Amino acid sequence: VRDLIPTIALKKGAVELIDQTLLxxxxxxxxxxxxxxxxEAITSLRIRGAPALGIAGAYGLLLGxxxxxxxxxxxxxxxxxxxxxxxxxxxxxxxxxxxxxxVSERLRGTRPTAVNLGWALDRMxxxxxxxxxxxxxxxxxxxxxxxxxxxxxxxxxxxxxxxxAALLKDGDAVLTHCNTGGLAxxxxxxxxxxxxxxxxxxxxxxxxxxxxxPLLQGARLNAWECVARGIPVSVLCxxxxxxLMSEKKIACVIVGADRIAANGDTANKIGTFSLALAAxxxxxxxxxxxxxxxxxxxxxxxxxxxxxxxxxxxxKSFRGVxxxxxxxxxxxxxxxxxxxxxxxxxxxxxxxxQPPFGG
Amino acid sequence: VRDLIPTIALKKGAVELIDQTLLxxxxxxxxxxxxxxxxEAITSLRIRGAPALGIAGAYGLLLGxxxxxxxxxxxxxxxxxxxxxxxxxxxxxxxxxxxxxxVSERLRGTRPTAVNLGWALDRMxxxxxxxxxxxxxxxxxxxxxxxxxxxxxxxxxxxxxxxxAALLKDGDAVLTHCNTGGLAxxxxxxxxxxxxxxxxxxxxxxxxxxxxxPLLQGARLNAWECVARGIPVSVLCxxxxxxLMSEKKIACVIVGADRIAANGDTANKIGTFSLALAAxxxxxxxxxxxxxxxxxxxxxxxxxxxxxxxxxxxxKSFRGVxxxxxxxxxxxxxxxxxxxxxxxxxxxxxxxxQPPFGG
Numbered sequence: 014v015r016d017l018i019p020t021i022a023l024k025k026g027a028v029e030l031i032d033q034t035l036l037x038x039x040x041x042x043x044x045x046x047x048x049x050x051x052x053e054a055i056t057s058l059r060i061r062g063a064p065a066l067g068i069a070g071a072y073g074l075l076l077g078x079x080x081x082x083x084x085x086x087x088x089x090x091x092x093x094x095x096x097x098x099x100x101x102x103x104x105x106x107x108x109x110x111x112x113x114x115x116v117s118e119r120l121r122g123t124r125p126t127a128v129n130l131g132w133a134l135d136r137m138x139x140x141x142x143x144x145x146x147x148x149x150x151x152x153x154x155x156x157x158x159x160x161x162x163x164x165x166x167x168x169x170x171x172x173x174x175x176x177x178a179a180l181l182k183d184g185d186a187v188l189t190h191c192n193t194g195g196l197a198x199x200x201x202x203x204x205x206x207x208x209x210x211x212x213x214x215x216x217x218x219x220x221x222x223x224x225x226x227p228l229l230q231g232a233r234l235n236a237w238e239c240v241a242r243g244i245p246v247s248v249l250c251x252x253x254x255x256x257l258m259s260e261k262k263i264a265c266v267i268v269g270a271d272r273i274a275a276n277g278d279t280a281n282k283i284g285t286f287s288l289a290l291a292a293x294x295x296x297x298x299x300x301x302x303x304x305x306x307x308x309x310x311x312x313x314x315x316x317x318x319x320x321x322x323x324x325x326x327x328x329k330s331f332r333g334v335x336x337x338x339x340x341x342x343x344x345x346x347x348x349x350x351x352x353x354x355x356x357x358x359x360x361x362x363x364x365x366x367q368p369p370f371g372g
Numbered sequence: 373v374r375d376l377i378p379t380i381a382l383k384k385g386a387v388e389l390i391d392q393t394l395l396x397x398x399x400x401x402x403x404x405x406x407x408x409x410x411x412e413a414i415t416s417l418r419i420r421g422a423p424a425l426g427i428a429g430a431y432g433l434l435l436g437x438x439x440x441x442x443x444x445x446x447x448x449x450x451x452x453x454x455x456x457x458x459x460x461x462x463x464x465x466x467x468x469x470x471x472x473x474x475v476s477e478r479l480r481g482t483r484p485t486a487v488n489l490g491w492a493l494d495r496m497x498x499x500x501x502x503x504x505x506x507x508x509x510x511x512x513x514x515x516x517x518x519x520x521x522x523x524x525x526x527x528x529x530x531x532x533x534x535x536x537a538a539l540l541k542d543g544d545a546v547l548t549h550c551n552t553g554g555l556a557x558x559x560x561x562x563x564x565x566x567x568x569x570x571x572x573x574x575x576x577x578x579x580x581x582x583x584x585x586p587l588l589q590g591a592r593l594n595a596w597e598c599v600a601r602g603i604p605v606s607v608l609c610x611x612x613x614x615x616l617m618s619e620k621k622i623a624c625v626i627v628g629a630d631r632i633a634a635n636g637d638t639a640n641k642i643g644t645f646s647l648a649l650a651a652x653x654x655x656x657x658x659x660x661x662x663x664x665x666x667x668x669x670x671x672x673x674x675x676x677x678x679x680x681x682x683x684x685x686x687x688k689s690f691r692g693v694x695x696x697x698x699x700x701x702x703x704x705x706x707x708x709x710x711x712x713x714x715x716x717x718x719x720x721x722x723x724x725x726q727p728p729f730g731g
Contacts, residue, residue, distance in 0.1 A: 037697040221703060224687065226585060226609035229695050232687070236700040247701035248687055250585040251611040252643020256679075256708035259645070284611020286618070290649040320615075328583065328591070328607055334691045336588050338396040341595040342606035344580060349615035 017167065017200025018238070021060060021068050023159070026079045026088025028072045032059045033196055033230075037237040048077045048116055055123040058228060062197020063271045063307055064166050067129035070120050071159035074137050077116030078109065078152060094160075095153040109148045113141050126280055126321045126348050128272040128309045133162050166199035169304040172362035173203055174210030177267065177302055180360075181211040185264035186219040188254060191282035192234035193269035193302065204267040204302040205235055207360060212244055220246040221263065223254060225282060227327040227345065251284045255291035266292045267360070270303040277353030277368030278315030283346055289355035302360040308370045315350035323347050376526065376559025377597070380419060380427050382518070385438045385447025387431045391418045392555055392589075396596040407436045407475055414482040417587060421556020422630045422666055423525050426488035429479050430518035433496050436475030437468065437511060453519075454512040468507045472500050485639055485680045485707050487631040487668045492521050522558050528663040529560035531721035533569030536626065536661055539719075540570040544623035545578040547613060550641035551593035552628035552661065563626040563661040564594055566719060571603055579605040580622065582613060584641060586686040586704065610643045614650040625651045626719070629662040636712030636727030637674030642705055648714035660710075661719040667729045674709035682706050
């Protein structure tokens with residue numbers, strides 16, 4: 014990897030994305046031409062990570078238009094913009110608006126906790142609700158907005174990296190949770206982007222990656238990204254983080270976020286809260302790295318953040334290997350909420366900031 | 373399961389044990405006739421759990437005598453005692469002592485952290501070092517001592533259960549870590565034995581079992597034992613325990629111990645320390661349940677407890693499925709040390725006790 018990982022891209026009327034459920038064993042790019050297939054990819058975590066889901070949401074709306082009005086052979090959108098002149102003249106702007114509304118609600122329901130998905134869909138809605146001379150102008154503007162969401166994320170990740178890199182010294186070890194690199198974003202990363210930026214500035218950093226059960230995004234994806242960039246990485250089971258920090262090897266913990274409340278309470282991948290408690294015990298600074306779009310000022314504190322509970326099967330088996338007796342149940346929240354008092358600071362594209370976050 | 377799980381037994385010159393690596397998918401009893409095979413079973417965690425390892429150590433010494441001097445067709449030991457009259461008359465008591473010394477050191481080296489293994493081997497050594505008229509008398513006494521170690525563990529687990537059951541109320545939910553039931557002991561259990569005793573006294577208890585990566589003893593074994601006894605059980609990923617306790621569903625946490633220092637610092641399966649930190653955050657009482665033989669008064673505090681680091685492969689793959697890129701390393705301590713300040717009390721066969729523990 015030289016620069017950005019091609020996590021998700023718009024290609025000739027379809028969305029292409031790396032199937033992250035297959036990594037690290039297999040690198041496979043999926044071509045997705047239908048909204049339902051994209052929803053399945055999101056629900057099955059073939060693509061995941063709050064910023065990447067924002068981009069997926071915006072691209073998914075364009076996909077919805079393609080799917081509804083595509084004519085044989087042609088396409089309306091690709092990586093260059095709204096390219097077709099042949100959008101059916103009989104289709105009104107209001108018909109497109111109605112369809113976008115339906116697609117938007119379908120996409121919004123796939124992952125209830127990630128604020129960026131809803132945020133990106135709202136940005137797109139702001140565009141299509143305006144007055145437009147006709148559908149072509151509206152669609153051109155929607156493509157521009159979707160590209161802007163992508164490009165802004167690239168710029169934001171770079172800026173987050175710059176903001177955080179100064180926290181790391183040459184020779185430091187950093188503990189990470191879940192996947193917070195290019196695969197979770199437009200291609201660079203948030204928490205792991207801070208490490209990348211430090212390494213790019215010449216510092217040697219060792220990454221300790223929590224494996225992050227049940228879906229092992231840390232073991233599979235953060236480790237894969239570090240290896241791809243030549244950064245030394247060691248994986249540990251989630252329960253081993255307190256032991257690791259007790260050996261005083263860790264300069265800081267940097268995690269991502271799926272939603273940040275106005276008071277700083279932070280929803281992130283399950284296991285983050287335990288990590289923050291261990292860091293607190295050993296005086297290891299615990300940072301959250303995220304674009305400021307992850308902050309939801311309409312939510313006063315963590316108690317109001319909706320938490321997605323996922324299928325028991327994620328806990329009860331692993332790639333077909335049964336690990337739990339059939340008769341047993343499972344408790345499987347996808348996220349936990351780390352209270353603000355355990356968080357040393359929020360590394361955003363605007364620098365390192367502290368709550369409260371205004372509306 | 374009506375009473376005791378047949379975790380490990382002495383049978384006609386061999387040791388039989390349930391291969392715990394195959395549970396819950398398969399229930400298979402291994403017949404082991406060689407010390408090296410027993411060491412492999414211990415190292416590979418086919419049998420594990422501090423009290424069970426003490427029994428395995430004592431039985432392993434008898435196996436060593438069988439293996440060295442067995443004649444075709446016959447055997448010296450079975451579940452009933454030292455049964456053969458045909459022990460070779462040319463073999464001196466000192467020759468048996470020398471061989472036992474070698475076997476003992478081989479067994480002792482298999483798992484450095486579990487104090488019960490060394491404790492059981494030391495108890496056996498106290499027997500063979502005495503003056504004996506001849507090998508037959510010595511071997512008869514050694515069998516008696518090995519049986520006593522087993523029988524005492526049965527009685528101790530029952531007593532631990534009685535000590536702890538009073539802590540639980542009808543309707544309580546209890547959070548457990550690793551396997552602490554019959555499979556970890558002579559057949560009943562320590563921390564999970566407390567739950568069994570409460571259930572036997574008519575209380576309804578719901579068990580939440582930490583899956584306990586990397587080897588999933590909680591998911592596979594604690595859940596299997598609860599199902600076998602008809603106790604409702606839900607499995608969670610290790611990182612989810614803070615979220616679970618934040619929902620205030622948990623009456624108490626009860627874990628086992630592999631070694632307890634004089635000041636109360638407790639080595640137990642990796643992940644225990646994180647659990648204790650989460651319990652502390654939410655004011656959930658955190659108990660250690662263990663036979664008093666787990667207390668090592670010669671060790672002043674946790675810093676002096678040797679911690680076994682195990683193979684990276686345990687973290688990097690799961691039953692043949694690769695979960696981590698080949699180029700990545702792994703941090704895989706088998707145990708962590710929970711500081712005494714996080715422990716509400718020690719549930720032993722002598723009641724609920726508090727450190728310091730005298731020498």
